[in-house]
Amino acid sequence: MLRFVGFVLLLLSLSACKREKAVQNIDLLATDWKEIELQAKGSTVHFMMWQGSPAINSYMNDFLIPKVKELYDIELKLVGGQGPEIVQLVMSEKQAGSNSGQVDMSWINGETFFQLRQIKGLWGPFVESLPNSQLIDFENPHISIDFQQPINYMECPWSITQFAMVHDLKKTPNPPANLSDLEVWIAENPGQFTISNDFSGMTLLKSFFAEISGDKDGLNGAFDEQKYNRLSGQLWKWINRNKKNFWKEGETFPKEQTKMDQLYANGELSLCYGFGEGSIDDKIRQGLFPNTTRVYPWKNGTIRNSNYLGIHYNASNKAGAMVVINYMISPEAQLRKIDPSGMDANTVLDIDKLSDDWKVKFENREKRKYGATIEELAAYAIQEPDPQYMIRLYEDFRKEVIEK
Amino acid sequence: MKSKSRYIGLALFLLIGLLPFGLALVYALLYSFGIVGIANDGFTTKFWQQVLVEDTFVQSMLYSIVISILSVVFSVGIAMLIAIKYVSKLEKPFMSFVSYLPLCMPGIVVAFFLIQILSEAGWISRLAYSIGLIDQLQSFPSLVNDSLAIGIIVAFVSVVMPFFLLLFISVYRQERLDELAHVASSLGASPLQIAIKIKIPILLHRTRMIIILYFIFLLGAYEIPLILGQESPQMISVMVVRELNQYDLTKISEGYVVAVMYTILISLLTLVVFSYHRSKTVSHA
Numbered sequence: 001m002l003r004f005v006g007f008v009l010l011l012l013s014l015s016a017c018k019r020e021k022a023v024q025n026i027d028l029l030a031t032d033w034k035e036i037e038l039q040a041k042g043s044t045v046h047f048m049m050w051q052g053s054p055a056i057n058s059y060m061n062d063f064l065i066p067k068v069k070e071l072y073d074i075e076l077k078l079v080g081g082q083g084p085e086i087v088q089l090v091m092s093e094k095q096a097g098s099n100s101g102q103v104d105m106s107w108i109n110g111e112t113f114f115q116l117r118q119i120k121g122l123w124g125p126f127v128e129s130l131p132n133s134q135l136i137d138f139e140n141p142h143i144s145i146d147f148q149q150p151i152n153y154m155e156c157p158w159s160i161t162q163f164a165m166v167h168d169l170k171k172t173p174n175p176p177a178n179l180s181d182l183e184v185w186i187a188e189n190p191g192q193f194t195i196s197n198d199f200s201g202m203t204l205l206k207s208f209f210a211e212i213s214g215d216k217d218g219l220n221g222a223f224d225e226q227k228y229n230r231l232s233g234q235l236w237k238w239i240n241r242n243k244k245n246f247w248k249e250g251e252t253f254p255k256e257q258t259k260m261d262q263l264y265a266n267g268e269l270s271l272c273y274g275f276g277e278g279s280i281d282d283k284i285r286q287g288l289f290p291n292t293t294r295v296y297p298w299k300n301g302t303i304r305n306s307n308y309l310g311i312h313y314n315a316s317n318k319a320g321a322m323v324v325i326n327y328m329i330s331p332e333a334q335l336r337k338i339d340p341s342g343m344d345a346n347t348v349l350d351i352d353k354l355s356d357d358w359k360v361k362f363e364n365r366e367k368r369k370y371g372a373t374i375e376e377l378a379a380y381a382i383q384e385p386d387p388q389y390m391i392r393l394y395e396d397f398r399k400e401v402i403e404k
Numbered sequence: 405m406k407s408k409s410r411y412i413g414l415a416l417f418l419l420i421g422l423l424p425f426g427l428a429l430v431y432a433l434l435y436s437f438g439i440v441g442i443a444n445d446g447f448t449t450k451f452w453q454q455v456l457v458e459d460t461f462v463q464s465m466l467y468s469i470v471i472s473i474l475s476v477v478f479s480v481g482i483a484m485l486i487a488i489k490y491v492s493k494l495e496k497p498f499m500s501f502v503s504y505l506p507l508c509m510p511g512i513v514v515a516f517f518l519i520q521i522l523s524e525a526g527w528i529s530r531l532a533y534s535i536g537l538i539d540q541l542q543s544f545p546s547l548v549n550d551s552l553a554i555g556i557i558v559a560f561v562s563v564v565m566p567f568f569l570l571l572f573i574s575v576y577r578q579e580r581l582d583e584l585a586h587v588a589s590s591l592g593a594s595p596l597q598i599a600i601k602i603k604i605p606i607l608l609h610r611t612r613m614i615i616i617l618y619f620i621f622l623l624g625a626y627e628i629p630l631i632l633g634q635e636s637p638q639m640i641s642v643m644v645v646r647e648l649n650q651y652d653l654t655k656i657s658e659g660y661v662v663a664v665m666y667t668i669l670i671s672l673l674t675l676v677v678f679s680y681h682r683s684k685t686v687s688h689a
Contacts, residue, residue: 084648084649088648088649091441091442091443091653094442095440095441095442111651115651115653118443118653119442119443119653190542191524191542192542197635248546248549248550248634251546251550251551251634252549252550252551252634252635252636253635254549255630263525266523266525267541268523268524268525268541268542390651391651391652394650394651394652395652398636402635402636403460
């Protein structure tokens with residue numbers, strides 16, 4: 001028995017030594033890039049990301065994973081998980097004092113960045129150390145400012161996207177594009193509009209919020225309690241006045257975007273919305289949405305933001321994560337990512353900073369067949385407001401609308 | 405030797421069954437008082453106060469209890485009716501296969517299946533529209549994500565009822581209810597009297613613990629109410645997960661408060677049920 005216990009203890013101590021070896025102590029931010037690539041060679045990188053889209057999964061599995069193996073001899077392993085899971089994981093590891101995390105890097109958006117910053121869950125600033133970051137225009141506020149907070153090179157932009165409204169040309173040829181038109185439209189078409197109780201729904205509410213403020217940029221700047229109370233009061237009044245004409249008479253609201261897409265696909269809803277400029281091309285191609293589906297802008301504007309890649313504060317393989325991220329923002333990987341029949345995500349690269357041959361390739365890329373381009377919606381772009389607006393909207397939408 | 409193996413069994417049960425549960429409960433308790441948690445600043449009762457002031461927990465608990473009771477009553481009722489009426493037919497191989505089949509369906513599949521059938525744009529609604537019973541799909545009544553939780557109850561019943569059916573058939577045979585019925589009939593009892601005074605009481609008596617345990621199981625169900633429920637009120641598990649995943653990290657502790665309250669309530673309920681059962685068993689012995 002004692003021998004068995006001794007053997008188990010030996011195994012545990014050996015595995016601890018192995019983990020310890022994985023923790024790098026050199027200052028990667030001051031290390032030459034070639035040296036970083038060398039250090040990453042033959043290593044494994046664990047990447048936590050949302051895996052709910054076949055197009056994104058295909059990009060990762062069929063393109064990115066083989067590419068980083070071929071070019072850098074890095075084994076890229078995907079781990080399923082998004083926002084709350086990433087934050088919970090980092091919180092638990094911090095709580096446990098773990099210096100060697102299960103995951104090295106994550107795909108994050110503004111709300112997760114805000115949460116990870118609160119708990120100091122990110123490592124960096126590393127973005128300036130990536131050679132390909134020279135190709136990104138950090139002067140663009142939609143890239144360098146995330147939820148009104150400067151990214152300070154703590155997360156690397158991966159894609160840029162704009163929220164857009166979606167309608168069916170055949171069913172709704174003249175869709176409403178402001179709150180007063182929407183009020184009239186839902187009264188005439190009861191049950192065909194709703195607000196999802198998730199990130200997308202709250203993003204729509206931000207557009208409504210900005211419209212009520214009377215200005216496209218009305219929510220810019222730090223959180224303003226008085227402004228919030230004034231605008232939200234009007235917003236809840238508007239929704240509660242009209243929710244009898246919402247889907248299911250406003251007694252309940254879809255939990256998430258995928259549910260909204262299903263409801264639009266099966267004809268229960270006539271208006272929909274989403275990031276990725278509405279993200280309709282792949283759904284039309286899959287036969288989920290009718291091919292008369294189109295995207296249109298909300299008159300006062302919709303949120304434009306970027307999504308990012310972050311390295312965990314306790315990543316075991318920071319060098320490997322840096323090399324993978326650097327490749328993910330390379331012209332080759334970004335060009336592949338904008339393919340409308342694939343991931344269909346806008347590049348964060350500044351085309352003017354590319355070499356001539358890449359410039360030509362980007363300019364001659366295949367365009368979307370049904371959806372709008374981000375350039376077409378540029379005049380309607382609104383910056384993400386301060387995260388406090390999102391926190392309060394989530395809470396109060398439940399209290400003031402769902403539970404009333 | 406026998407007592408040694410009994411102790412090893414007990415130790416394994418404590419190690420595998422109770423220890424993780426106990427540790428998780430202690431962790432949740434510490435979190436709920438702000439003692440652990442990266443976003444917390446130390447001991448506070450504010451999260452408990454906040455949850456107790458709001459009536460969301462009570463609402464959610466009552467909602468879960470009502471749904472679970474209705475689902476168990478319908479499941480037991482339907483299964484009992486079928487078992488008593490068709491016991492001999494259900495023992496034929498094909499019918500036996502058909503009654504086992506729903507048991508293989510995971511709850512999540514049943515939930516998605518019901519959305520396909522019962523939603524406003526589902527099969528029944530489309531059928532009603534095509535034969536002119538409704539003038540537009542939206543006129544079809546809300547049967548999923550609805551305020552009366554019809555979708556959740558239908559899903560629960562379709563998952564749980566087959567289990568009770570098989571259980572009742574087995575008890576029916578063990579207790580030789582056919583023979584008892586025959587005796588009662590020869591003494592002049594009508595089929596209705598036989599069902600009400602002999603078969604149903606015996607079946608319920610023999611399975612009452614399992615019925616209660618199923619009620620507790622449904623109380624904590626997650627996937628089906630997540631997919632088929634509405635946003636408010638929500639069944640307790642859905643509500644707990646929502647609180648734990650909330651955007652405002654400083655309020656995650658409120659989720660742990662709800663989880664602790666729910667765990668204590670369920671543990672007490674289970675304890676009462678088992679003590680009652682034990683006392684009954686002992687007194688019968």
